[in-house]
Amino acid sequence: MAEVLERAGCEIDFRPDQTCCGQPAFNSGYPEEARRVADHFARVFDGAEYVVVPSGSCTSMLLHHGGAGSRAGEVAAMPPSRLSVYGAEAGNAAGSPARPPAPRIFEFSTFLTDVLKIDDVGASLDRVVTYHDSCHALRELKIKDAPRRLLSKVRGLRLAEMDAAEECCGFGGTFSVKFPDVSGAMARTKIESIERTGADTVVSIDSSCLMQLQGVLSRAGSKIRTMHLAEVLASR
Amino acid sequence: MKFVQIQEALGDARLQNAIYSATARMAEGRRIRVAEMPDEFQELRQRAHDIKQHTLDHIDEYLEELERNVVARGGHVIWANTGKEASDFIVDLARQRGVNLIVKSKSMTSEEIHLNDALESNGIETVETDLGEYIIQLAHEKPYHIIAPALHKTIGQVTEILQAPADSTAEQLTALARAKLREKFLQAGIGITGANFLIADSGAVVVVENEGNARLSSSAPRIHIALAGFEKVIPRAQDLEVFLRVLARSATGQKLSVYTSFLAGPRREGEPDGPDEFYLVLLDNGRSRVLADRNKRHSLACIRCGACLNHCPVYRKIGGYSYPWVYSGPIGKILTPHFIDAPWLPFASSLCGACAEVCPVKIDIPKILLELREEAPKSRAEKLAMRMFAWVMTHPRIYEKFSWVRRMKKLPAAGPLKAWLEQRDLPDLPQRSFREQWRDRR
Ligand code: SF4
Numbered sequence: 104m105a106e107v108l109e110r111a112g113c114e115i116d117f118r119p120d121q122t123c124c125g126q127p128a129f130n131s132g133y134p135e136e137a138r139r140v141a142d143h144f145a146r147v148f149d150g151a152e153y154v155v156v157p158s159g160s161c162t163s164m165l166l167h168h169g170g171a172g173s174r175a176g177e178v179a180a181m182p183p184s185r186l187s188v189y190g191a192e193a194g195n196a197a198g199s200p201a202r203p204p205a206p207r208i209f210e211f212s213t214f215l216t217d218v219l220k221i222d223d224v225g226a227s228l229d230r231v232v233t234y235h236d237s238c239h240a241l242r243e244l245k246i247k248d249a250p251r252r253l254l255s256k257v258r259g260l261r262l263a264e265m266d267a268a269e270e271c272c273g274f275g276g277t278f279s280v281k282f283p284d285v286s287g288a289m290a291r292t293k294i295e296s297i298e299r300t301g302a303d304t305v306v307s308i309d310s311s312c313l314m315q316l317q318g319v320l321s322r323a324g325s326k327i328r329t330m331h332l333a334e335v336l337a338s339r
Numbered sequence: 340m341k342f343v344q345i346q347e348a349l350g351d352a353r354l355q356n357a358i359y360s361a362t363a364r365m366a367e368g369r370r371i372r373v374a375e376m377p378d379e380f381q382e383l384r385q386r387a388h389d390i391k392q393h394t395l396d397h398i399d400e401y402l403e404e405l406e407r408n409v410v411a412r413g414g415h416v417i418w419a420n421t422g423k424e425a426s427d428f429i430v431d432l433a434r435q436r437g438v439n440l441i442v443k444s445k446s447m448t449s450e451e452i453h454l455n456d457a458l459e460s461n462g463i464e465t466v467e468t469d470l471g472e473y474i475i476q477l478a479h480e481k482p483y484h485i486i487a488p489a490l491h492k493t494i495g496q497v498t499e500i501l502q503a504p505a506d507s508t509a510e511q512l513t514a515l516a517r518a519k520l521r522e523k524f525l526q527a528g529i530g531i532t533g534a535n536f537l538i539a540d541s542g543a544v545v546v547v548e549n550e551g552n553a554r555l556s557s558s559a560p561r562i563h564i565a566l567a568g569f570e571k572v573i574p575r576a577q578d579l580e581v582f583l584r585v586l587a588r589s590a591t592g593q594k595l596s597v598y599t600s601f602l603a604g605p606r607r608e609g610e611p612d613g614p615d616e617f618y619l620v621l622l623d624n625g626r627s628r629v630l631a632d633r634n635k636r637h638s639l640a641c642i643r644c645g646a647c648l649n650h651c652p653v654y655r656k657i658g659g660y661s662y663p664w665v666y667s668g669p670i671g672k673i674l675t676p677h678f679i680d681a682p683w684l685p686f687a688s689s690l691c692g693a694c695a696e697v698c699p700v701k702i703d704i705p706k707i708l709l710e711l712r713e714e715a716p717k718s719r720a721e722k723l724a725m726r727m728f729a730w731v732m733t734h735p736r737i738y739e740k741f742s743w744v745r746r747m748k749k750l751p752a753a754g755p756l757k758a759w760l761e762q763r764d765l766p767d768l769p770q771r772s773f774r775e776q777w778r779d780r781r
Contacts, residue, residue: 105777109392117777120735129688136729143733264343274690280755282687287762288349288656289689292359292615318763320433 104157104211104333107226111219120147126164130276141165151216154208157333158242158309162210167243210240212249212308212332227258228338232330233302234262235293235316236269238311250308250332257335267296274315290319297327308332348658352493358658361490362649368592369646369697380588386581388701391640394573395630401539401572402621408542412604414617422452422624429454429531429564429620430461436562438463438528442520444546445469446533447643448622450482450665454531466523468552470516474500478648483659485666486590486645491658505523508530514650520552532554534567535642536582537619540575544619549587554600563602563614569621570630570639577602582642585699589644613739625678638673640700647704647773648696653687669694673707676715683709743774 105115125140144165156162215221232254240246246327254262273279273289293316297305303326307313310331317329348354373380394401406416419425433441441463443449455476458465467476471489475482477500482488489497500509503515524530524635532553544565546553555564573582587593606613648654648668658688659667663684664675674686675681685708694704729735759765771779 105679117774119739119774122732122735122738125732126731128728130709130712131721131725132709132715132717133722133729134713136725138565139729140732146734185524238689238693242692242696269693271688271689271693273652275691277755278686279691280758282345283758283761284349285345285653285656285687286689289652290763291654292656314766315763317766318759321764322762 104155104337106337107215107224107333108155111215111221111224113219116151118151122147124161124164126161126168127276129164129168136143137168152207155211155214156208157211157331158199158311159210159237159244159246160309160311162208163239163243165208182247186299208245210246210308212253213244213246215336216249216252216301222252223252223256224336226256226338227260228258228335230304231261231263231300231302232304232306232335233297233300234268235265235272235297235305235307235312237307237312238271240308241269246308250306253332253336254306255336260335263300263302265296265300265302267293270296271313272312274311276311277317286315287319290315291323294319294323294325294327298325302327304328304330304335306332306335344661345657348661350715353493354658355656357493359655361484361487362655365591366649369589369649370449370592372588372594380585383581383585384699384701387642387699388637388640390573390578390581391700392637395570395636395639398569398572398630400669401574402569404539405537405542405572408540408617409604409617410542412542412617413607414542414604416618417618417620418623419620420623421461422454422622425452425566425620425624426454426457428530428618429566430457430463432562432564432595432618433458433463433529434461436528438562440464440466440523440527441529441531441646442466442468442523442527442556442560443472443531444533444548444556445472446531446566447482447485447665448533448568449531452566452622452624454566466520466527467523468520468556469548469550470513470552473520477501481660483667484645484648485523485643485670486732508679515526524552524555524559525539527556527560529562529564530558530560532565533568534565534571534619535586536579537567537572537621538574538576538579541570541603543576543601545579546600546602547583547598548600549591549593549597551598554598557600557602558612560613561614562616562618563605564620566620566622567604568626568639569623570626570641586642586644589646589697589699617730629674629677632677634710635673635677637700637702637753638670638677638707640702641670642675642700643670644699646697646699650693650697652690652691652693657687669704670702673702673704673711676711682715685715714741739774744768744774 108115122143123140124144125137128140129137209218234251234254236284254260270293271289272293273286275286279286305316305327313329313331320327391653409416415427419428441458443465448677455465467473471487474492474497484490491607494509497512498505501512501515503512534544535547538545583595583599587596605615605617626639630636640653647670651669654668662671663681664671664679666674671686690705690708692705
């Protein structure tokens with residue numbers, strides 16, 4: 104993601120103190136713990152112009168749930184000052200309302216299409232790709248076109264839509280370990296749909312979905328591989 | 340935990356296919372209808388949501404208005420605090436009137452209070468007249484789906500259950516059931532229906548269905564009893580337009596259900612049909628607890644269309660019998676914990692949000708699930724783990740130290756990792772973390 108943004112002319116400020124948005128705690132019924140992590144997020148990214156997040160789920164957590172009660176939505180809407188990248192390692196979170204100016208938080212693909220107004224990043228990749236709509240990106244952030252538009256401009260790449268593109272991969276955070284068999288069955292249904300497209304690669308903007316899908320694909324001995332959109336866009 | 344049922348459902352390829360394709364058919368029906376009027380449909384959902392919200396916030400007034408109007412039409416209103424009070428009333432009435440056969444049209448509410456058991460154990464024969472429900476009753480099972488109770492049955496199984504000749508077609512099976520049920524309609528002394536809507540300003544019970552059996556149940560027998568949760572009330576007859584349009588489209592992909600019956604009181608002078616006596620049993624059975632909880636109150640807005648089940652990737656895997664109470668699927672997940680002890684249930688969701696996206700009254704099911712998760716009792720180990728998590732995530736130096744995990748050749752397969760590995764492999768982790776690579780670049 105950093106490479107793609109740099110090529111697009113962004114200056115990147117990776118803040119090494121970043122950790123997580125707090126979503127794992129939030130979704131498990133621990134809003135207080137989530138809020139603590141979210142406040143840390145807000146402190147770390149304080150003063151950045153944009154925070155670009157390589158995950159729809161984390162972005163949604165930051166924008167909509169804001170670490171349970173903190174006002175990330177407001178934070179996200181405040182005027183920009185400097186660019187920062189929320190790195191590829193973890194989740195994401197919210198803002199402490201007391202400290203403007205605060206960053207605007209964007210999911211990676213929509214940052215490219217809506218802020219930078221780019222849909223061709225000059226990438227090329229010789230693959231047949233199917234795109235998995237991750238649930239939070241799709242339903243909470245309404246992201247559907249941006250990643251597809253970016254993919255359609257990648258040279259050599261053919262996009263093959265699956266019939267169940269919008270269906271959940273079955274990950275769901277702690278759900279995947281509390282109900283592993285249900286989660287696995289959901290992933291296998293998803294994979295059947297992926298296989299029907301004839302694609303050799305499944306792409307998403309959420310690493311957690313990709314981890315789930317790849318884990319089940321690998322268990323089934325499938326040759327289909329998973330790639331994050333950022334990896335695709337960084338290919339040349 | 341209903342793990343046995345979950346395992347059974349997951350392990351049964353035929354059943355998996357049946358659930359998946361039946362729900363897909365209903366979901367596709369909905370999709371087509373919504374695509375015909377995308378913007379208008381969203382407006383209708385919003386209106387349906389707003390009307391329900393308003394009604395629930397002022398439900399005491401509307402229920403009083405409803406009672407006045409039912410009584411004005413010559414009907415009776417019975418307030419039942421519990422399921423037992425409701426079924427006791429019905430059993431007593433049947434006894435007093437010397438009724439020993441009751442016909443019923445499909446009613447989830449009566450399933451909720453185990454009405455059939457109460458009637459049968461008092462020697463009153465009770466016959467379900469909705470075809471799917473009839474099949475389920477003969478098979479001694481429970482509804483598998485809010486609107487498609489026999490969704491999990493194959494035609495072969497139905498043939499057996501109805502004791503029909505082998506190779507009967509669906510039409511032949513239906514005709515057979517119809518012939519048997521006709522007799523029952525004519526002999527029954529009481530007909531029981533549910534209600535989709537109770538209209539405060541006119542005292543009418545509205546029942547929506549496709550087979551015509553609810554209309555017969557409410558008009559052929561001498562006595563009609565409508566049993567409904569009190570949350571079914573809506574303020575005005577004119578509000579119905581909104582609900583009827585979203586209900587049929589969301590449920591089955593119809594523009595309108597085949598029969599929409601307005602049942603208001605007993606037959607009056609000069610009317611050609613209708614019952615001699617009419618009773619409306621308004622059931623609480625725990626609903627006021629949900630009502631009192633502001634954040635979850637909107638759960639009671641549900642119009643039981645079943646769309647959330649059809650779109651739920653979990654329901655579509657585990658099926659209706661894995662849920663611990665009569666209401667299955669996403670709506671079951673948010674209602675059940677208020678009624679029976681099932682603290683694990685709100686966790687059985689990936690929070691994908693497909694339910695909220697389709698719900699015609701815009702119940703924010705994932706949000707309510709999160710609240711239920713917050714309230715659920717937690718183990719000490721989990722609480723500790725979450726505190727640890729928050730601590731590590733707010734201490735970046737410590738967080739960074741965890742990068743050794745990535746370099747471990749083999750991770751100990753215990754706890755959550757073991758659960759993960761039951762179904763899937765782990766990804767190959769990069770040798771160097773992003774932050775290490777980033778540092779080197781500079
Ligand atoms: S919760 Fe919504 S979608 Fe689910 S059955 Fe009720 S009205 Fe239908």
